[in-house]
Each structure stands twice: as C-alpha cells, then as structure tokens.
Amino acid sequence: xxxxxxxxxxxxxxxxxxxxxxxxxxxxxxxxxxxxxxxxxxxxxxxxxxxxxxxxxxxxxxxxxxxxxxxxxxxxxxxxxxxxxxxxxxxxxxxxxxxxxxxxxxxxxxxxxxxxxxxxxxxxxxxxxxxxxxxxxxxxxxxxxxxxxxxxxxxxxxxxxxxxxxxxxxxxxxxxxxxxxxxxxxxxxxxxxxxxxxxxxxxxxxxxxxxxxxxxxxxxxxxxxxxxxxxxxxxxxxxxxxxxxxxxxxxxxxxxxxxxxxxxxxxxxxxxxxxxxxxxxxxxxxxxxxxxxxxxxxxxxxxxxxxxxxxxxxxxxxxxxxxxxxxxxxxxxxxxxxxxxxxxxxxxxxxxxxxxxxxxxxxxxxxxxxxxxxxxxxxxxxxxxxxxxxxxxxxxxxxxxxxxxxxxxxxxxxxxxxxxxxxxxxxxxxxxxxxxxxxxxxxxxxxxxxxxxxxxxxxxxxxxxxxxxxxxxx
Amino acid sequence: xxxxxxxxxxxxxxxxxxxxxxxxxxxxxxxxxxxxxxxxxxxxxxxxxxxxxxxxxxxxxxxxxxxxxxxxxxxxxxxxxxxxxxxxxxxxxxxxxxxxxxxxxxxxxxxxxxxxxxxxxxxxxxxxxxxxxxxxxxxxxxxxxxxxxxxxxxxxxxxxxxxxxxxxxxxxxxxxxxxxxxxxxxxxxxxxxxxxxxxxxxxxxxxxxxxxxxxxxxxxxxxxxxxxxxxxxxxxxxxxxxxxxxxxxxxxxxxxxxxxxxxxxxxxxxxxxxxxxxxxxxxxxxxxxxxxxxxxxxxxxxxxxxxxxxxxxxxxxxxxxxxxxxxxxxxxxxxxxxxxxxxxxxxxxxxxxxxxxxxxxxxxxxxxx
Amino acid sequence: xxxxxxxxxxxxxxxxxxxxxxxxxxxxxxxxxxxxxxxxxxxxxxxxxxxxxxxxxxxxxxxxxxxxxxxxxxxxxxxxxxxxxxxxxxxxxxxxxxxxxxxx
Numbered sequence: 048x049x050x051x052x053x054x055x056x057x058x059x060x061x062x063x064x065x066x067x068x069x070x071x072x073x074x075x076x077x078x079x080x081x082x083x084x085x086x087x088x089x090x091x092x093x094x095x096x097x098x099x100x101x102x103x104x105x106x107x108x109x110x111x112x113x114x115x116x117x118x119x120x121x122x123x124x125x126x127x128x129x130x131x132x133x134x135x136x137x138x139x140x141x142x143x144x145x146x147x148x149x150x151x152x153x154x155x156x157x158x159x160x161x162x163x164x165x166x167x168x169x170x171x172x173x174x175x176x177x178x179x180x181x182x183x184x185x186x187x188x189x190x191x192x193x194x195x196x197x198x199x200x201x202x203x204x205x206x207x208x209x210x211x212x213x214x215x216x217x218x219x220x221x222x223x224x225x226x227x228x229x230x231x232x233x234x235x236x237x238x239x240x241x242x243x244x245x246x247x248x249x250x251x252x253x254x255x256x257x258x259x260x261x262x263x264x265x266x267x268x269x270x271x272x273x274x275x276x277x278x279x280x281x282x283x284x285x286x287x288x289x290x291x292x293x294x295x296x297x298x299x300x301x302x303x304x305x306x307x308x309x310x311x312x313x314x315x316x317x318x319x320x321x322x323x324x325x326x327x328x329x330x331x332x333x334x335x336x337x338x339x340x341x342x343x344x345x346x347x348x349x350x351x352x353x354x355x356x357x358x359x360x361x362x363x364x365x366x367x368x369x370x371x372x373x374x375x376x377x378x379x380x381x382x383x384x385x386x387x388x389x390x391x392x393x394x395x396x397x398x399x400x401x402x403x404x405x406x407x408x409x410x411x412x413x414x415x416x417x418x419x420x421x422x423x424x425x426x427x428x429x430x431x432x433x434x435x436x437x438x439x440x441x442x443x444x445x446x447x448x449x450x451x452x453x454x455x456x457x458x459x460x461x462x463x464x465x466x467x468x469x470x471x472x473x474x475x476x477x478x479x480x481x482x483x484x485x486x487x488x489x490x491x492x493x494x495x496x497x498x499x500x501x502x503x504x505x506x507x508x509x510x511x512x513x514x515x516x517x518x519x520x521x
Numbered sequence: 522x523x524x525x526x527x528x529x530x531x532x533x534x535x536x537x538x539x540x541x542x543x544x545x546x547x548x549x550x551x552x553x554x555x556x557x558x559x560x561x562x563x564x565x566x567x568x569x570x571x572x573x574x575x576x577x578x579x580x581x582x583x584x585x586x587x588x589x590x591x592x593x594x595x596x597x598x599x600x601x602x603x604x605x606x607x608x609x610x611x612x613x614x615x616x617x618x619x620x621x622x623x624x625x626x627x628x629x630x631x632x633x634x635x636x637x638x639x640x641x642x643x644x645x646x647x648x649x650x651x652x653x654x655x656x657x658x659x660x661x662x663x664x665x666x667x668x669x670x671x672x673x674x675x676x677x678x679x680x681x682x683x684x685x686x687x688x689x690x691x692x693x694x695x696x697x698x699x700x701x702x703x704x705x706x707x708x709x710x711x712x713x714x715x716x717x718x719x720x721x722x723x724x725x726x727x728x729x730x731x732x733x734x735x736x737x738x739x740x741x742x743x744x745x746x747x748x749x750x751x752x753x754x755x756x757x758x759x760x761x762x763x764x765x766x767x768x769x770x771x772x773x774x775x776x777x778x779x780x781x782x783x784x785x786x787x788x789x790x791x792x793x794x795x796x797x798x799x800x801x802x803x804x805x806x807x808x809x810x811x812x813x814x815x816x817x818x819x820x821x822x823x824x825x826x827x828x829x830x831x832x833x834x835x836x837x838x839x840x841x842x843x844x845x846x847x848x849x850x851x852x853x854x855x856x857x858x859x860x861x862x863x864x865x866x867x868x869x870x871x872x873x874x875x876x877x878x879x880x881x882x883x884x885x886x887x888x889x890x
Numbered sequence: 891x892x893x894x895x896x897x898x899x900x901x902x903x904x905x906x907x908x909x910x911x912x913x914x915x916x917x918x919x920x921x922x923x924x925x926x927x928x929x930x931x932x933x934x935x936x937x938x939x940x941x942x943x944x945x946x947x948x949x950x951x952x953x954x955x956x957x958x959x960x961x962x963x964x965x966x967x968x969x970x971x972x973x974x975x976x977x978x979x980x981x982x983x984x985x986x987x988x989x990x991x992x993x994x
Contacts, residue, residue: 083959085980090958096927096980098910105906138797166960176963178940178953185957188977192957193932194907220904281951281990282940319960432962434947447674452558456565456670459773464749464820464962495795499749499818499962505801506808506815513802515765516781750946751972774946816972 049152049508053079053127055380056143056154058134058322059162061089062117062366063358066373067160069120074381074389077125079154081132081145083498086192087118089164090184091366093191094118101194108216109191110366117370135496137326140352146496146504153508158353158380162373163319163360165337169469170205170314171429171437172422173276179283183209183313187216196222198308202286204228204274205313207414208254208365213311215257218264225304226267228274228288230314231414235270243409246402247367250410273297273422277310286310295417314420316363317472324493326351332488335411336362338472339488345397346379347372355380364407371400419476429477430470432463440474441481449484451475464499526550528716528870529705531693531728533559535856536849537720538676539863540870542597545683547871552712553685554705556692556724560673563722564856566825568745568779569603570767571857572664573634574611574625575760579834579881581632583858590860591667597860599682600675602667603772609664609758610648612655612810619657622762626659636661650754652812664758666769669856688712696731703846716870717846723788723828725836725850732843735888736836738851741827742784742793744800746807748817750774755811766806776814778807784824793824829853830887837862837882838869845870848884902936915985924981931957931964931976934989941990942966942976951990 055071057064060082071078080087088094092114095101121128129147134154136144143154167182174180181189181197183205189195196217202225203214214227237244244251261268269288275297276287287301316337323341324330329350330339340362341349349356355376358369375396381389423429425438435458447453454460460474461467467474479486528544530537533555541551553559571591573584594602613622619640630636637660639647644658651658681687691707696717698704703717719728726738755770766780782803786793800822808814828851830836835852849866852858865875903909910926915933924933931954934942941951943965955963957977965973969986979985 085978095907096910096925098925098927100908102906102908106904107907136795136797144797166958167956176950176952178942178951181954182956182961185955185977188957189932189935189954190904193928194904194909195902195932195936196904197902197935197954199901282953431952434945434950446678450558452561453674453677457674459670464818464965465960466820468960469956494821494823496819496822498959499820502748502804502808502817502819503815505804505819508801510798510801514783514799515763515802516783517764749973 049150050155051079051152052155053077054157054384055079056081056134056156056159057162058159059089059164059358059360060084060087060121060128060130061162061164061358061369062091063162063360063369063373064089064160065092065117065120066370067162067357067377068123068126069117070374070377071381072120072123072125074378074386075125076381076384076386077127079127079129079156080121081129081134081154083131083133085130087121087128087130088114090188092117093188095192095194099194106220107191107194108219133498133500134322135498135500137351146500148501149503150507151500151504158355160355160357160373160376160380161322161360162358162369163322165316165318165359165363166468167313168315168317168337169473170312170420170422171427171473172274173424173427174278174283175312176428176431177277177279177283178281179279179308180277180310180312183213183311184316186213186311190216190220196220197311199223200225200307201309201311202226202228202274202304202307203311203313204288205315206230206416206420207313207315208250208410209313209316211254211257213313214266215260217311218260218266224261224264224266225307226269226288227261228272229268229270230273230291230420231416232270233413236415237413240409240412243405244413246404246406246409247365249367250365250406273420274310274312275301275422283307283310291417295420297422316359317468318362319360321466321493321497323349323356325495325497326354328354333362335408346393347376348379362407368400368403368406371396371403375400423477429474430458430460430463432465432469433459435460437477440477444478444481449478449482449486451478451486454478527552527714528718529554529703529712529714530718530720531705532719532721532724532850533687533689534562534720534722535560535564535672535676535859536722536852536863537718538680539859540718540720540849540866541680541685542676542683543864543867544870545680545685547867549871551685552714553687554691554693554707554712555687555689558689559677559687563825563827565669565673566745566823567669567743567856568767568769568777569666569669569771570758570760570769571667572609572758572760574609574629574636574659574661574664575764576854577833578628578632580854580858581629581634582877583861584854585663587858587861588663588665591665594667598672598675598679600671602672602675604665604667605772606662606665607756607758607769608660608662609760610651610658610660611760611762612651613657613762614654615656618762622657622659625762634661634663648757650811650813651759652810654809660757666758666771668771693728696728715845718866718870719840719846719848720850722850723826725828725848729840729848729884732840732846734840734843734884736848736884737831737887738828739831740786740788741781741829742786742824743779743827744782744784744795744803744822744824746778746800746804746819747821748776748814749820751776751813751817754813759810761806761810766803766810768807768811775820776817778804780806786824786826788826793826795822795824827853835862835882836884837866838879838884841885913981913983915981915983915987917987917989918991928981929977930966930979930981930985930987933981934966934976943973944990
C-alpha cells in the first residue's frame with residue numbers, strides 16, 4: 048500500500064510517540080504511528096522479542112508496567128501502527144515519504160508529531176572503536192531488548208545520568224561492574240542544582256536507589272576521572288583510567304583495569320534531528336538540549352507548519368518530559384481540530400512542562416565539566432565510518448584554514464553511512480580548535496533521506512509518467 | 522585613472538579557476554570574486570564523469586585535449602583527484618535508441634574516436650552487471666572519472682599558491698569602465714583590473730547584460746543519488762544514449778546515480794531541492810540497467826544548479842563591444858572541459874588568439890534572439 | 891565456538907528470561923543455534939568473538955556499538971545480500987553470515 052492517509056502522523060513509537068498516540072485517541076483523533084524498529088517502545092520502553100518469556104524473578108531493570116501501559120495505545124482502534132517503517136523526506140507540506148523493507152510510498156497527513164528520540168553522543172578516545180566498547184544506549188538495548196549483558200566484567204564510564212542507569216542495570220543482571228568512571232562531580236554539584244532537579248522528584252529517588260545499590264555491591268564510583276585508553280588486539284581486553292586535573296584535563300598517571308569484557312561509555316545523548324534538518328526547519332544549537340534542535344513554538348510546533356517536535360529528539364530531557372511533550376503536542380493538535388476539552392488539557396500539560404523545564408538545566412549543571420573533554424590523541428579515529436584520525440583531520444583543517452566543507456570533502460568525515468551522527472560534532476570542534484576558525488554548528492539544511500533507506504523500497508510506488516530530461520549530451 | 526594590469530575573474534568554479542590557473546602561470550595577477558563559496562555550485566555537486574562518448578561532436582576534440590590534462594592532474598593541481606580510466610559504456614534499450622546509438626557511434630568514429638560496438642549477449646559478456654534490458658552498447662576506453670570533492674581543495678590550493686587572490690562571499694554589485702580598466706564593486710571592496718572574465722556559470726546572463734551582451738542562460742537543476750559502499754560490481758561508467766542516466770561505482774564502492782533528471786529550484790532565491798518523483802524515476806531506471814543496485818541502501822540525494830545555453834555548447838570568447846571583457850561559462854560538460862577551455866581562454870586573453878578556434882562558442886551567437 | 895553448543899551462550903544471558911525456541915543459522919559455514927526473535931548481533935555476541943567485520947581502509951575489527959541502527963558499526967556480511975546492520979536483523983532459519991575469524 049503506497050498511499051496512506053491519516054489525520055495525524057506520529058513518527059516514533061518511543062515514550063513521546065506513544066504518549067502522543069494515547070492522547071490523540073482519547074480525544075477521538077485517529078493517527079498512524081510509524082517506527083523504523085521492528086518493535087515499538089523506542090529505547091526507554093524497549094521490549095524483548097515476543098517469544099521470550101519473562102519470569103517474575105527476571106533480573107531485568109526496566110519500567111515495564113509503564114511500558115505496557117503506553118504500548119497499549121497501539122491497540123486502540125483509532126491508532127494504526129506500522130513497524131519497520133522509516134519516514135525519510137517531506138516532498139511537500141503534509142506529504143511524508145516512507146520506506147519499508149521492500150516497499151514504500153507516501154503518507155498524507157495534515158499534522159505530524161516527530162518523536163525520533165536521541166542517540167549516544169560520541170566522545171572519541173584511544174581504542175574506542177574496539178569491539179567490546181559499546182555505547183550506553185547500546186548496552187541498555189541489549190539488556191532490555193535481548194535479555195543479555197555485553198560482558199560479565201564491565202567498566203562503565205562517561206558523563207551524565209545514563210552511566211548510573213547502565214551500572215545499576217548491569218549489576219541487577221548479575222554482571223560485575225568493576226567501576227563507574229564519571230568525568231563530572233555530580234555528588235558535589237547536585238546540591239546546588241537540587242531545586243531544579245526536584246522539579247522531577249522521581250529522578251532523584253532513582254539516582255539515590257542506583258547509587259545505594261552500587262555501594263552495597265562494592266562498586267567504586269569514581270568521580271572526576273575518565274577512561275583514557277581501551278586496549279586489546281581484536282577486541283577489548285583492558286582499560287586505563289586517569290583522574291582529571293584542576294583544568295579538567297586527564298592527568299598522566301593512570302590506573303589499569305584488566306580482563307575487562309566490556310566497556311560501556313555514556314557521554315550524554317544527542318537529539319536525532321535529521322528529519323527536521325531535511326525538511327528545512329529553523330534550527331538552533333543548544334548545549335543543554337544536547338546539540339542542534341528545532342525551534343519550536345509554545346505548542347511545540349516547528350517552523351514547518353503542522354510538524355510538531357517532541358521528546359529527546361527535540362531536546363534531551365528524559366522520559367518524564369518526553370511523555371508530557373508527546374501528550375501536550377497531541378492535545379494541541381486536537382485543540383486545533385476543535386475537539387472539545389482539548390484546549391484546557393493542552394494548557395494543563397504545558398503548565399506541567401513549564402514547571403518541569405528547569406530540570407534540564409539543573410541536570411546539565413549537576414554533570415557539568417570544568418572544560419570540554421579532549422580525550423582523542425593524534426592516532427585516534429574521530430570519524431569511525433570513514434576511518435579518519437585526529438591527526439589527518441587537524442592537518443587537513445590547517446591546510447584549508449578551517450573551511451569545514453573543504454575539510455569534509457578532503458577527508459570525507461561525516462560522509463559515511465552514519466552521516467555524521469557519530470562524528471560531526473566532535474570533528475567540527477577539532478577543526479575549530481585546531482585552526483581558530485569559527486565553525487558554524489552545522490548548515491541547518493540536510494539532504495534526504497533522513498536515514499538510510501533500501502533502494503528496493505523505492506521501486507513499486509505508482510508514479511506520474513516521467514518527465515525525462517531533454518536528450519542532450521552531458 | 523592609471524591604466525592597470527591584472528584580471529578579475531567573476532566566478533570561482535572550475536572554469537573560472539582553471540582559467541585563473543593558466544593566467545597565473547603566465548605571470549598574470551588574478552583576483553577571483555565569488556558570490557558564495559568557491560567550487561560549491563555545479564563544480565562541486567556533479568557526479569564526476571569525464572566522458573568523450575556523450576559529448577556533442579564540436580566538443581570532442583576539446584574533450585580529448587582536456588583528458589590529457591586530467592590524466593596528469595597530479596602534476597597540474599598537485600594532488601590525486603581520483604582520476605580513473607574506467608572506460609565508458611553508452612547504452613541503448615530499444616530499437617529507436619539502438620539506431621540513435623549507431624548514428625552517434627558512426628559520427629564519433631569518423632571524428633577519430635576509437636569505439637567498440639556490442640550487441641545482445643555480447644553486452645553481458647563484456648559487462649556482466651548490465652541487465653538484458655540493454656540491447657546494445659558502445660565502449661570507449663577514453664571515458665573516465667574523477668572526484669569533484671578531491672579536485673576542489675586541490676585546485677583552490679594550487680591557484681592560491683600561484684598567487685591568485687580568491688574572495689568568497691563577494692557578490693558583484695557593479696561593473697564600471699574606468700579609462701582602460703574595469704572597476705568591479707562588491708559589497709565590501711573595489712577591484713580594478715585591465716581584463717575581466719565572466720565565469721559565473723548559471724549566473725552569467727545578468728553579468729553579461731551589464732556589459733551590453735544578451736547571452737541567454739537557462740537553469741538546469743540536476744540531481745544525484747548516492748548509495749552506501751558496495752562490493753565492486755561495475756567497472757565502466759555507464760551513460761544512456763538519450764542522456765537520461767549516468768551510473769558509476771567509484772573507488773570507495775559507492776554508486777553515483779545521475780543523468781539530468783530535474784529537481785526544483787530557482788536562481789533568484791537560490792533554493793534548490795530534490796524532486797521526489799523525478800529522483801525515483803532516475804533511481805528506478807538505474808536499477809533496471811544495473812539490477813545489483815536493488816539491494817543497496819540509498820545514503821544521500823542532492824540537487825545542483827547548472828547554467829546551459831540553447832545549443833548546449835559553451836560560451837567562450839570575447840564580449841563584443843566591451844574591450845578586454847571575456848566570458849567562459851555554461852559548458853555542459855564544463856567539468857570535463859575546464860582544464861582545456863581555461864587554457865584556451867588564458868591564451869585568448871593574453872595573446873589575442875587561440876590554437877583552435879573558439880568561434881562556435883562565441884558568446885554573442887544568441888545576442889539577437 | 892563449538893558446533894551447536896549452548897553452554898557458552900548462557901554466560902551472557904540474563905537470568906529469569908526464557909529465550910525463544912532454537913533457530914539454526916550459519917556463521918562462517920558452521921552451525922550456530924540462535925533464539926527465535928533475537929537480533930543477529932545478539933546471537934553473535936552471545937556466542938562468538940566480538941568482531942563482526944573489518945574496516946575497508948585500515949582493516950580494523952569493529953563490532954556492536956549503539957544498538958539502535960545509527961552507527962552502522964555492527965554491519966555483518968549476509969551471504970547473498972551484502973552488509974546489513976546486525977542489531978536490526980532478526981535471525982531466521984537458514985541465515986548465513988560471514989564474520990572475521992579469531993582465536994577465541
């Protein structure tokens with residue numbers, strides 16, 4: 048089926064998207080939820096395969112009750128759901144190009160709520176590309192989505208609340224967490240940030256619970272330190288940890304951890320904003336929100352009329368804010384469509400969001416670093432897809448006086464399969480600091496497809512007769 | 522005003538920069554003005570084909586000469602620009618196209634180009650990656666490829682090392698005569714020079730109008746689609762005889778799909794975008810010709826401007842009635858031809874003559890409509 | 891890795907979860923017993939070496955990293971298809987893949 052019509056398209060079946068679908072259906076507005084994964088839930092509500100049976104004693108750290116509650120939204124008669132479906136472009140307002148495994152077409156929707164979530168922000172350091180070094184989100188996906196741990200002797204490192212979640216989940220799943228290496232000093236900074244953090248009290252409770260569990264397990268929680276090196280031949284074997292000095296840079300001395308099965312690194316999340324950039328939304332760079340995010344109205348509408356942005360994909364804020372934003376945007380759309388009772392619900396939700404908003408900045412403050420972390424050395428790969436080392440990047444940057452496009456052409460950084468998601472931010476920072484050039488955060492416009500799509504998905508949709516190019520030579 | 526020397530080039534694309542290169546090699550002082558970033562328009566967004574077979578006949582000798590420069594690009598611009606002698610296959614898929622291909626084959630052979638003809642099963646024996654849809658193909662060993670993304674930084678560095686001054690983000694506001702010199706004003710600056718070269722591609726028409734020349738330039742918005750890297754399947758560059766497809770697999774294994782299918786855009790706003798249906802037709806045609814593509818992932822699409830003349834031949838020569846003013850633009854295949862056309866233009870500007878006549882490309886050929 | 895051996899598999903499994911029924915796949919020509927519904931990445935990680943591919947320029951080992959289809963590090967050579975993200979590919983009977991050999 049290559050032409051689908053729906054009043055509202057929800058892109059993403061994670062917390063924000065599910066909350067949106069639930070609220071829409073409660074207001075009698077039909078919607079279509081699409082997600083490129085095979086199973087709904089996104090990252091936070093990630094589910095096991097249907098064929099796996101979970102016993103009551105299962106050592107899985109997950110928010111399952113709430114997950115099932117929100118996932119049930121997909122069973123509502125007003126909600127249609129298509130898994131394995133990637134929305135990759137918006138050829139014109141209200142027309143969304145989609146691709147599935149071997150078919151595709153267009154979704155026509157008056158409104159869209161984009162809840163594309165976030166991915167792990169990259170932080171290159173020597174050995175970070177070794178098999179066995181995995182991202183925090185990747186570790187949680189293994190636990191919640193595959194009922195397995197990446198290793199039985201694990202070091203967890205990074206900066207931000209995710210490392211705590213990961214360590215706790217691993218511990219609960221029975222792995223030995225050799226240490227949690229936190230680059231910031233949350234124990235110190237949390238106090239000053241407390242008022243803001245208490246806007247979402249649940250989080251404080253969870254953090255305390257996780258810390259206590261690790262304490263009881265005897266897991267060292269080392270603040271102000273970083274993993275400076277992961278080593279091994281064809282996979283990870285050990286890591287080295289160094290404290291940060293007064294300037295916030297790693298010291299020379301290091302503590303080794305040997306026989307490490309897995310190193311899980313979590314240096315924060317970055318919003319998945321590709322779709323907004325492909326459709327030409329006005330964007331802004333916001334450090335607290337995790338990077339490039341779409342400019343939004345009070346109703347969470349982007350500069351592309353009818354397209355709303357919610358959840359981590361619009362700015363990192365965690366699950367509670369994502370749920371509120373998903374519901375809020377849905378209520379706003381319902382109000383726009385004249386549904387009774389939607390406007391007051393919209394107002395109530397946005398009031399809640401405003402009260403919760405300071406949480407973001409407070410969390411950021413809690414985990415703030417003295418100085419930007421610079422862990423890469425000359426030989427460190429900084430663009431994983433195209434295998435570009437920091438040395439190559441710096442040398443090329445200097446030879447082009449920091450012209451980022453020329454550096455990109457010459458090194459091909461950000462031109463590989465991940466299209467810069469694991470390197471653009473760090474590479475741009477390296478170029479800027481190596482040359483003193485002012486590198487704009489990113490040209491806001493990105494070209495389609497927003498994500499890689501199979502060409503086989505593009506072959507069957509009925510099209511108008513072609514207007515072939517004039518027969519000329521090239 | 523003192524008579525001055527030097528040349529101002531308007532447009533830092535491939536044509537403007539190669540002309541600057543050859544001028545600077547002769548000791549000429551050159552300033553290049555570009556309204557945006559150098560090498561970022563047609564020169565930066567094309568798919569990198571360097572073909573002989575698909576050129577209009579008058580361009581064949583120019584192409585052959587240009588390819589000699591490309592073959593020694595390492596010397597010319599001091600870097601590897603991804604030049605590769607892939608050879609090229611020009612294909613036909615039905616009777617009408619086979620007839621068209623045969624005509625072109627004959628004309629090009631008569632012009633001295635060495636071509637081989639394949640038909641039916643011979644096509645697949647020669648190029649197993651082509652589908653049975655391809656009924657006939659002509660092969661030319663001289664068709665090759667290079668990488669625009671590698672040329673750009675190398676060419677920029679080379680001309681700057683030769684002392685050429687490049688001013689990006691410098692849109693021309695006015696062009697005045699000052700005695701025997703030209704005074705060109707951009708937002709911030711004034712540049713004075715003896716000679717002026719308009720090499721502004723799609724933007725050349727209004728600039729020439731300022732100099733009293735009507736030189737019609739139509740806008741093409743060409744699209745390219747790129748796949749993920751794949752195992753080596755294609756060796757040759759494939760072009761369709763009707764010009765509706767170019768297909769190549771470059772050194773890193775990615776496929777580039779092009780062919781002049783039109784995106785959307787306009788010069789005034791500078792807006793350019795991929796046209797959904799048009800790009801899908803382009804991709805579908807590519808998969809019909811090389812079925813291997815059906816299992817590849819699409820990574821990126823983009824659209825770029827190209828300025829074209831009514832007969833698809835370059836504008837190259839003096840601007841009549843404006844002494845010491847010249848134009849070099851809209852070559853349709855300009856990326857291939859730039860090294861040689863640039864050299865010829867430098868010769869014309871400094872010596873007043875060229876080895877091979879540029880008369881067919883005279884800028885005033887449409888001045889009267 | 892021993893043919894059809896599930897002992898090694900259990901080491902990384904989380905207790906209290908009954909995995910799906912057996913699905914036989916082929917890795918470097920050898921049979922591997924995976925579970926219905928799991929991803930290829932998980933099947934490989936539970937049983938074998940962590941390297942899923944070698945990079946094209948520097949021939950360096952890479953494996954699972956982000957688990958959400960973004961990084962493309964977990965690409966595995968699926969016989970007859972090409973490289974596919976193993977974290978997104980759900981195992982099926984008869985799936986054949988090639989990964990770098992190792993000592994483990």
